[in-house]
Amino acid sequence: MEGVDHLAHERNKSEFDVDAMKIVWAGSPHAFVVSDRISKLVASDPGFRKDNRSTLSRKELFKNTLRKAAYAWKTIIDLHLSEEEAAKLRFYVDEPAFTDVHWGMFIPAIKGQGTEEQQQKWLPLAYKMQIIGCYAQTELGHGSNVQGLETTATFDPQTDEFIIHSPTLTSSKWWPGGLGKVATHAIAYALLIVGGREQGVHGFIVQLRSLEDHSPLPGMTVGDIGMKFGNGAYNAMDNGVLRFDHVRIPRNQMLMRCAQYTCLCMPSDAKLILEPCILIRVSQVTCEGKYKQSDVPRQLVYGAMLYVRQTIVADASCALSRAVCIATRYSAVRRQFGSQNGGPETQVIDYKTQQSRLFPLLASAYAFRFVGEWLKWLYADVTQRLQANDFSTLPEAHACTAGLKSLTTTATADGIEECRKLCGGHGYLCSSGLPELFAVYVPACTYEGENTVLLLQVARFLMKTVSQLGSSKKPVGTIAYMTRVEHLMQCRCGVQRGFAELSADLVEAAVAHCQLLVVSKFIEKLQQEIPGKGVKQQLEVLCNIYALFLLHKHQGDFLSTGCITPKHAALANDELRSLYSQVRPNAIALVDAFNYTDHYLGSILGCYDGNVYPKLYEAAWKDPLNESVVPDGYHQYIRPLLKQEIRTARL
Numbered sequence: 001m002e003g004v005d006h007l008a009h010e011r012n013k014s015e016f017d018v019d020a021m022k023i024v025w026a027g028s029p030h031a032f033v034v035s036d037r038i039s040k041l042v043a044s045d046p047g048f049r050k051d052n053r054s055t056l057s058r059k060e061l062f063k064n065t066l067r068k069a070a071y072a073w074k075t076i077i078d079l080h081l082s083e084e085e086a087a088k089l090r091f092y093v094d095e096p097a098f099t100d101v102h103w104g105m106f107i108p109a110i111k112g113q114g115t116e117e118q119q120q121k122w123l124p125l126a127y128k129m130q131i132i133g134c135y136a137q138t139e140l141g142h143g144s145n146v147q148g149l150e151t152t153a154t155f156d157p158q159t160d161e162f163i164i165h166s167p168t169l170t171s172s173k174w175w176p177g178g179l180g181k182v183a184t185h186a187i188a189y190a191l192l193i194v195g196g197r198e199q200g201v202h203g204f205i206v207q208l209r210s211l212e213d214h215s216p217l218p219g220m221t222v223g224d225i226g227m228k229f230g231n232g233a234y235n236a237m238d239n240g241v242l243r244f245d246h247v248r249i250p251r252n253q254m255l256m257r258c259a260q261y262t263c264l265c266m267p268s269d270a271k272l273i274l275e276p277c278i279l280i281r282v283s284q285v286t287c288e289g290k291y292k293q294s295d296v297p298r299q300l301v302y303g304a305m306l307y308v309r310q311t312i313v314a315d316a317s318c319a320l321s322r323a324v325c326i327a328t329r330y331s332a333v334r335r336q337f338g339s340q341n342g343g344p345e346t347q348v349i350d351y352k353t354q355q356s357r358l359f360p361l362l363a364s365a366y367a368f369r370f371v372g373e374w375l376k377w378l379y380a381d382v383t384q385r386l387q388a389n390d391f392s393t394l395p396e397a398h399a400c401t402a403g404l405k406s407l408t409t410t411a412t413a414d415g416i417e418e419c420r421k422l423c424g425g426h427g428y429l430c431s432s433g434l435p436e437l438f439a440v441y442v443p444a445c446t447y448e449g450e451n452t453v454l455l456l457q458v459a460r461f462l463m464k465t466v467s468q469l470g471s472s473k474k475p476v477g478t479i480a481y482m483t484r485v486e487h488l489m490q491c492r493c494g495v496q497r498g499f500a501e502l503s504a505d506l507v508e509a510a511v512a513h514c515q516l517l518v519v520s521k522f523i524e525k526l527q528q529e530i531p532g533k534g535v536k537q538q539l540e541v542l543c544n545i546y547a548l549f550l551l552h553k554h555q556g557d558f559l560s561t562g563c564i565t566p567k568h569a570a571l572a573n574d575e576l577r578s579l580y581s582q583v584r585p586n587a588i589a590l591v592d593a594f595n596y597t598d599h600y601l602g603s604i605l606g607c608y609d610g611n612v613y614p615k616l617y618e619a620a621w622k623d624p625l626n627e628s629v630v631p632d633g634y635h636q637y638i639r640p641l642l643k644q645e646i647r648t649a650r651l
């Protein structure tokens with residue numbers, strides 16, 4: 001029945017203060033208040049309705065997304081929402097759209113790589129959405145290999161302009177979100193050519209469409225690249241294709257500063273904190289056509305990616321927690337087998353197999369939340385260091401953002417699919433929310449750096465650290481533990497095979513390094529003051545589950561290297577079962593702590609009151625196919641079949 005909490009008996013089992021855990025999950029009392037208020041604002045506004053998405057055609061879906069983006073912007077203006085509140089509103093609207101790239105990449109790239117003058121010119125326009133930007137780096141022929149990009153930007157000293165051109169089919173920009181139909185401007189990455197010499201890949205601000213009638217400017221061929229995976233909401237995003245035919249832009253539209261770390265302390269909740277920027281000029285082209293390369297690492301040009309990868313780790317904890325919330329609530333509602341003397345059947349959440357699949361994912365959601373908080377700190381720290389021209393932790397920041405982005409997105413994508421399977425057949429219904437969540441989430445394993453390519457970056461960083469063992473340069477920070485492998489390196493010295501030959505093994509080592517990072521940051525979190533009855537105890541259980549689950553999953557490696565004995569492995573498995581039993585009475589409360597509205601979850605299986613079956617039944621009849629009792633096509637195709645008239649029928 002409506003209004004009855006069918007999960008009340010589960011909630012009454014909780015052994016900790018759920019409201020206190022909500023604040024831990026949100027990050028602070030302030031963050032909780034903002035999240036709670038904005039999520040309810042969005043959930044209560046019919047203008048943000050999303051339960052009909054799966055019945056829309058792509059063009060209807062896209063136009064509805066434009067309407068929602070405009071409506072969200074109007075809401076932000078009318079309610080005078082702050083940067084933080086506006087970012088939360090876009091988060092809870094939960095609609096992949098051009099605004100994601102405008103706010104999440106276009107603006108950070110200008111902040112990170114634009115000079116003071118360029119920021120003063122372009123940022124006010126972008127903040128007021130008087131221009132809409134996209135991040136046009138990937139091409140048809142190159143995505144991972146940024147140095148392989150073929151678009152050219154040739155400086156013309158006669159006119160003090162750059163000529164942007166797509167010399168080959170494979171140099172066509174391909175994938176940038178928002179590019180296909182909406183963006184008026186792009187940060188386009190191109191190979192700079194000055195005086196006939198190639199000077200590497202740089203970013204350029206290029207206007208794509210008229211601000212009067214939105215038509216593509218001369219020399220631009222631009223459109224959408226077509227339908228993407230599944231029928232999910234990501235098809236509301238106009239990922240585009242763009243070819244330049246000798247398009248001229250003023251010299252002052254090459255992004256000529258790379259102090260992006262000093263400007264970007266934009267934590268994942270996107271509260272923009274502008275740090276004073278130290279002018280670190282990576283490169284510039286003078287009006288005489290002279291190219292000046294300064295001595296800062298050229299990789300500062302990749303700054304926007306480093307920033308976005310950091311936010312993707314926090315996003316992973318959100319996506320995984322959504323799926324776990326749905327699967328946990330439904331596992332408590334669903335009963336199957338086990339009836340004793342006509343009594344109720346067993347809740348599937350009580351089966352040890354269900355717990356051994358579900359609870360490590362619950363622990364992972366919390367683990368990724370806390371490592372995401374730490375990564376936000378690391379990013380702010382590298383920011384401060386860059387202000388003093390201290391690049392010492394830049395390699396570590398790159399390795400951590402790349403590695404944790406790879407680890408958490410892979411685990412989250414796999415975890416969402418596991419949650420769908422944990423819900424049985426009903427998990428395959430769009431009304432469960434899981435198919436769309438999966439379809440929208442999985443590209444995170446590819447965009448912002450393909451996950452294996454990024455793990456190779458971590459492996460390169462680890463091997464570089466190993467090569468320095470024995471020297472005066474001692475490993476510190478997240479690789480301090482590697483001093484312990486020094487003896488291994490000495491006894492194995494001489495056996496050197498190529499990085500490429502060993503790359504598959506090195507990627508596994510990179511994953512292990514990142515998993516160690518996640519566990520150690522969870523442990524550090526537990527060393528902090530955590531208020532609320534039983535809250536720290538619950539987090540300790542989840543931390544132990546996360547760590548022991550990894551040990552169990554990779555026990556072959558631990559055993560073969562002599563790190564543990566078979567007895568240790570058996571003890572770990574026993575302890576895991578015991579820990580699952582400790583989570584069981586608190587499982588519903590632990591997912592309630594995410595504080596997701598039913599609107600944001602978008603799932604009948606995961607609805608707060610657990611009143612699943614009536615909602616499933618009611619939702620079925622709303623499907624357009626049920627608008628008529630006799631289906632369209634019966635008379636044309638089915639009746640001839642049934643009446644054996646098929647031989648003569650015109651199909």
Ligand SMILES: CC(C)(COP(=O)(O)OP(=O)(O)OC[C@H]1O[C@@H](n2cnc3c(N)ncnc32)[C@H](O)[C@@H]1OP(=O)(O)O)[C@@H](O)C(=O)NCCC(=O)NCCSC(=O)CCCC(=O)O
Pocket residue numbers: 100101135137138143144145146147177299300302303305306308394395398446447448449450453457460461464
């Ligand atoms: C794989 C690499 C890193 C290789 O770059 P490379 O110039 O060939 O450099 P290398 O020789 O391998 O390394 C040279 C050196 O540069 C360092 N480095 C590399 N990247 C960074 C960084 N970001 N920050 C700081 N340092 C960086 C590396 O660690 C190397 O250092 P070392 O020489 O070993 O000390 C690069 O090509 C890359 O990042 N590829 C991935 C491209 C990518 O992520 N594209 C994303 C496009 S935008 C997008 O997808 C948006 C998604 C939509 C959305 O988010 O909604």
Ligand SMILES: Cc1cc2nc3c(=O)[nH]c(=O)nc-3n(C[C@H](O)[C@H](O)[C@H](O)COP(=O)(O)OP(=O)(O)OC[C@H]3O[C@@H](n4cnc5c(N)ncnc54)[C@H](O)[C@@H]3O)c2cc1C
Pocket residue numbers: 101135136137138141142143144145174175176177239443446447448449450451452453456
């Ligand atoms: C939904 C979505 C949105 C996107 N949005 C944007 C955007 O807004 N702006 C933008 O610029 N781009 C965007 N992209 C593009 C995205 O950044 C690239 O697809 C991504 O960087 C991967 O590059 P790639 O496609 O070239 O993959 P590839 O590198 O071609 O990967 C193919 C395979 O090759 C392997 N591989 C590649 N190099 C190596 C190597 N050196 N060693 C071993 N294996 C290797 C990879 O591991 C992978 O298995 C988007 C992509 C998607 C799917």
